[in-house]
Amino acid sequence: MIILTTSYDGSSNPKTYASEISKALEKTDFIVLNDIINEILISKKKDRTIFTAGNGGSSATASHFINDLVKGARVNNRDGFRARCLNDSTALLTCLANDFSYEEIFSIMLRTFAKPGDLMVVFSGSGNSPNILQVCETARQMGLTVVGFGGRDGGKMKALCDHILIAPTDNMEQIEDFHMIYIHALISSVREKLKYIWDIEIINYPKRIKPKYAIFDFDGTVSLIREGWQPIMYEYFTQELLKCPEMRDKGTAEKIVMDFVDYLTGKQTIFQCIHLHDEIIKYGGIPKEPLEYKIEYLRRLNEHIKMRIDDLKNGGDPSPYMVPGVVDFLEKLKNEGIDCYLTSGTDEIDVLKEAELLNVAHYFKEIHGARDDNSTMCSKKQVINDLIKNKSLEGSDLITFGYGYVEIEIAKNIDSYAVAVATNEEDKDTSINVWKRSRLLKAGADCVIPDFSDSHRLLDFMRRSWSDI
Structure with missing residues (x-):
C-alpha cells in the first residue's frame, strides 16, 4: 500500500517516490487549474503580458514556463504569448539586490515593465518568500491579476492571489514536480483551446x-450565402468526368476535379467550367459547351441556397449568412x-x-x-x-x-x-x-x-x- 508523505522528505526509493507523486496528483484541485487556464487564454484575447517569478527551483520553473508560453503555445504558426520571467536576468537581479534589497527585486521590475490588466504568475513552495509576497502586493496595487502555484498550506502568498493552485504534498521536491506537471498540462490544454480563439x-x-x-x-x-458550393461543384464535375471512356477510376476523377476547382477558386465560375471541358476532351469524352456546365452547376447550387435567399427576402437576420x-x-x-x-x-x-x-x-x-x-x-x-x-x-x-x-x-x-x-x-x-x-x-x-x-x-x-x- 502506498502511503502519502506528510513529512518534508519524499521516499528514498525512486519507484516509491514516483508512486507517491502519482497518487498525490489525483488530489489536485483541477477546477482551480482550469480557472488558471482561462486566465492564460484571457491574456491572449486581451493582448496582455504575462510575468513570472520564483526563487531557487521555482525560478527554474518560472523561466521554463516562459519557454512554453512563447514557443510551446504556438498554433498555426501564430505568435505565442507576450511573456517575461522576472528572475531570468542575473545582471539585473544582482544589481537590484545589491543596490536596493533582495525583497524588492521582482516588485521593482514589475513596476518598470507591467501595466494594469497584465498577469503575474508566481511559484513558491512555501508561499512565504519575502520577494514573492512583495511582488504579489505590487501586482495587486497596479491592477494585475495574480496567479500562484504553491505548496503545503499556501503560506502568506495564498491571501494575495486571485487564483492559487496548491500542490497536495508537503515535500519540496514533489511540490516542484507538481508545478512542472501543472504548467505542462496547462500548456497542452491552452494549445488546443487556442485553435478556437481569434488571432492573426x-x-x-x-x-x-x-x-x-x-x-x-x-x-x-x-x-x-453560398457556403457548401464546392461539394456541389465537386460532385457534378466528377459525374461528368466519369462519363469519359478513358476515366474509369472515381478516386482519380475526384482528385482531378478538386485540384482544378480549388486552384481556380476566386476566378469566375466559367473558368472552372472551361477546365472541365478540357479535361473531358483529355480523357476521350465529348464535352458540352462550358456555359452549359455553368448553367447546370448554378441550378444545383440555387437549390442548395434557396432557403437562405428566401429567408433574407422575408426580412430574416442576415448575420448567420x-x-x-x-x-x-x-x-x-x-x-x-x-x-x-x-x-x-x-x-x-x-x-x-x-x-x-x-x-x-x-x-x-x-x-x-x-x-x-x-x-x-x-x-x-x-x-x-x-x-x-x-x-x-x-x-x-x-x-x-x-x-x-x-x-x-x-x-x-x-x-x-x-x-x-x-x-x-x-x-x-x-x-x-x-x-x-x-x-x-x-x-x-x-x-x-x-x-x-x-x-x-x-x-x-x-x-x-x-x-x-
Whole structure:
C-alpha cells in the first residue's frame, strides 16, 4: 500500500517516490487549474503580458514556463504569448539586490515593465518568500491579476492571489514536480483551446503606409450565402468526368476535379467550367459547351441556397449568412477613410442582389462580378488594374481581403498587402480552415485570419504599421 508523505522528505526509493507523486496528483484541485487556464487564454484575447517569478527551483520553473508560453503555445504558426520571467536576468537581479534589497527585486521590475490588466504568475513552495509576497502586493496595487502555484498550506502568498493552485504534498521536491506537471498540462490544454480563439498568423507586416483602398472578395470573405458550393461543384464535375471512356477510376476523377476547382477558386465560375471541358476532351469524352456546365452547376447550387435567399427576402437576420465581424470591420474602414471595392467570381447580377440582401452594398464604392458577355476576363484583376491606372496608385496603396487563391496571388503580384480569410464556413466558429490556410499561404498571403470577429484587434494590427497614424 502506498502511503502519502506528510513529512518534508519524499521516499528514498525512486519507484516509491514516483508512486507517491502519482497518487498525490489525483488530489489536485483541477477546477482551480482550469480557472488558471482561462486566465492564460484571457491574456491572449486581451493582448496582455504575462510575468513570472520564483526563487531557487521555482525560478527554474518560472523561466521554463516562459519557454512554453512563447514557443510551446504556438498554433498555426501564430505568435505565442507576450511573456517575461522576472528572475531570468542575473545582471539585473544582482544589481537590484545589491543596490536596493533582495525583497524588492521582482516588485521593482514589475513596476518598470507591467501595466494594469497584465498577469503575474508566481511559484513558491512555501508561499512565504519575502520577494514573492512583495511582488504579489505590487501586482495587486497596479491592477494585475495574480496567479500562484504553491505548496503545503499556501503560506502568506495564498491571501494575495486571485487564483492559487496548491500542490497536495508537503515535500519540496514533489511540490516542484507538481508545478512542472501543472504548467505542462496547462500548456497542452491552452494549445488546443487556442485553435478556437481569434488571432492573426503574421507572415509579413503591413507596409508603413496607410492604404487608400481595400479590395474584398465576396463569397467566403463577406458572404456565407453560398457556403457548401464546392461539394456541389465537386460532385457534378466528377459525374461528368466519369462519363469519359478513358476515366474509369472515381478516386482519380475526384482528385482531378478538386485540384482544378480549388486552384481556380476566386476566378469566375466559367473558368472552372472551361477546365472541365478540357479535361473531358483529355480523357476521350465529348464535352458540352462550358456555359452549359455553368448553367447546370448554378441550378444545383440555387437549390442548395434557396432557403437562405428566401429567408433574407422575408426580412430574416442576415448575420448567420455573413462572415462574423465583417460589417463592423467595414464600418471601421469607412471611418478610417479607406474606400472599399467588392469583387467576385460569382455572376455580377447575383453578387449585387446578395450584397443588398445582406445590407452591405452601401459599404462598397463599386461591386464587380462575372458577366457572360465577357466571361473570361478576370474581374478582380481588372478592378485592381483599373484602380491603379485611374488613380495613379502604387500596390502599397491597396490592401486585399480574400479566401481565393486568385485574389491573393493578384495582390502579391502588384505588391499589395494580402489578408487571407481562412473562415471555417462549415463549423462556423473561429477556428482556421486548414485547407484554406495551406493554399492561401502557397499563394503568398501576408497574414491569415479566421474571420473579422475581432475587428478591433485586426485594425489595431494594421494601424501599428501605418507611419502617418
